[in-house]
Amino acid sequence: MNDHFASLFHGKRLLKQELHLDEPTFQYLINQNLLTEIPGIHQHQCQRCFNQGRKYFGKLPSGHIYCRKCINMGRVSECEPLYQWNGPAPVYEQVQNPCVWGGDLTPLQEHASNELVNQIKLNGSLLIHAVCGAGKTEMLYEGISYAASHSMKLCIATPRADVVRELAPRLRKDFPNVKSAALYGGSSEVDEQAQLVIATTHQLLRYDCAFDVMIVDEVDAFPYHKDPALPKAVKRAVKEKHTLIYLTATPRTNLKLKSKLNLIPTVSIPMRFHGHPLPVPSFQYNKKIEKQILEGTLPNQIEKWINDRGNRRYLLFTPTVEMAKQLSTLLNHTPYVYAEHPDREDLVKQFRYNKFQALITTTILERGVTFPSIDVAVIQADHDVFDEAALVQIAGRAGRSANDPNGNVTFFAEVKTNAMVRSKHYSLVMNHKAKKWKEQEHALPHLL
Template sequence: MQCPRCKNEDPKYFYRDENQIYCRKCIQFGRVNIDEVIQPKTYKCKKHRVKAHLNFELTDAQKKASVQLKENALKGIDSLVYACCGAGKTEICFETITAFLNAGKKIGFAIPRRQVVLEICERLKKAYPRLKVIAVCQGHTDVDDGDLIVCTMHQLYRYHQTFDLLILDEVDAFPYKNNDMLEAIALNACKGVKVMLSATPSRQLLLKAENGQLSIIELFVRPHGHPLIVPRCIILADFFQLIHLLFFMKRHGGQWLVFVPTIAMADAYGKWLSVFMPCSSFTSKTLCKEEILDRFKNHQLTVLFTSTILERGVTFKGVHVAVLQSSHPVFDESSLIQIVGRVGRDPNNPTGHALLYADKKNHAIKRCIYALQKMNESLLDLHECSG
């Protein structure tokens, strides 16, 4: 037995209802019987005559990656874009998106997190102002068809065999990471070419690239050309970590994004420190999320304590980051690389501080530092070749 939607074959997820057997693994998307043939919904397609509007020019490295990605896609080759945080992964896809739009193809852009869906949707609207670009996620499901569809991974169940080009962003992030059901639904949504974007791809994806199952496109340099920030690891007992950080903040100044392992810790620290300085917390349970992010972006807050919810998909100009208890299991190599990647993205301020506080330097911390150092070595090699 196999579910026609999520491809589940585990007997424990199947349930018999009289003469029908249906899958319970993907029941959240509606009931589907194992002998059912899912009929694709018809979505409108038309040829366009558009080009992406950018208020900046791509760097030579971005142009090279962009051309390679388009060539792969037009040949029907799946690609993995392995690019550092802030390298411009979305912009690298624009040339490919434009080619498929002008050929009358259907395009989907899927992202794990709702907040990032809304942000990417706005960026695509600015790039393609003449097109109907829609976001399909929680709170935005009344309209599910447009010239460009941006959605969460979960919403891909609506688009069985729909997309000629499906771009899967942040494939290393929760809840898509290690989720067989969502991966199967994504595969079902694509009838053409897949493009996967990641700053921290899984070993499985890298192995597929090594085995020739997909093409890998690497980009480890940000548009401003400066090296990536490599974090400093500070070994201290948990109790002393916040004290050391406060003294460091006072000495160096600036605006700080401080990651902690639990929601309760973020709320407690944010509430306590707000007595002494402009400070708040931001977690999945925070009310008025947009208001707090706007206050931080407008420099009305000096410190923002947060959980891993802000580890990716957001950009703050000139921010420093710190991670308290970074050896906690919630912070893996991928998470730490994403967190450190918040620093140095602004062309006018490409440097900054990244501090990893821990009671010991565990494997995830070592791998994070090593990975960023290796990316910087690639940048050094590129400069030497250019010289």
């Protein structure tokens, strides 16, 4: 019986209602010291989400303090503690030949794959800096196989729920004998003895000393790089001896500095898996883009760009939900998605399966999703929400298919921003490095 509870609760911090136990069983586990209580709020800090900000605490009618910052995960308060498994850890089976994927890695992918396995053996760390479309997921396969065949628990964490929804089916298809769980807000799945967890970084707030291997994908993405609780959650979720892997096409300053100072081993991949160059964005300038669209007029240049697509499919990125809605109306109710859209998951799935030609989106689809044979336009690319990393990632949605490696990427803006210039420069530099690597073939480039 205890093995069953260990598989449910080990390595987690859970509220009583998340345990889903009847009262006699709960009391038995407490009395046997198999479950231990952690104060929900201790020394003015939430023991789940690390919150210490006074503005994020509220007061219950009883006078007890509760945390408002993570309340969407269930209320933690001075009178509502968390519970942690204190019994023996579950034992994971050694999965023999866990991967059934039959593809081949490119030399650059193979180099990253070998280094990943090496760092897992050493309980080390690694930064894989690879351009959009380099095939980062496939680079992980040998590492996942090594972990699964050595009874390790592994997590692939990403800031975006859409990425979890895209990754989980792929990994389950290629690792059919590895028990997995896909965790994100609204997911009905539970991590019960799962060796492979694919989760949003927010879900890691429920974990404590659980994982042997932690892979953080899209480490530069919002909200991970903006919310200091999420890197803390990653550190708390891993065991004392662990491997920590970062994946990104656009590392932030702190990782760049660590790499340059040789504080973290780094593998750099400047070329897409199919060997073709990254699409280079073009700029088109249009006055009063936001004003025209919100007042019900589609700017001429944007209308021409759309008409020029013919039967080709495309994504339109907007800086705000309001603009996405208005643009949808102007384009004969072209579907649009944003973070809180009730049909977001279904609409993305329909677009992936060619149910409609175009999709309007906010930055939620800037990364981690793959649609073959599409063009991309950014409307009001000079808006603050489109920083360099976002624009690089958005441009990376085009040309991802080996059968259709060229895609049009156009930024519509009133003025040229530094972010626009730097994102274009990024594509040109990476294409140059990829060309040099092809000519030399033995020199593994350092991109940072």
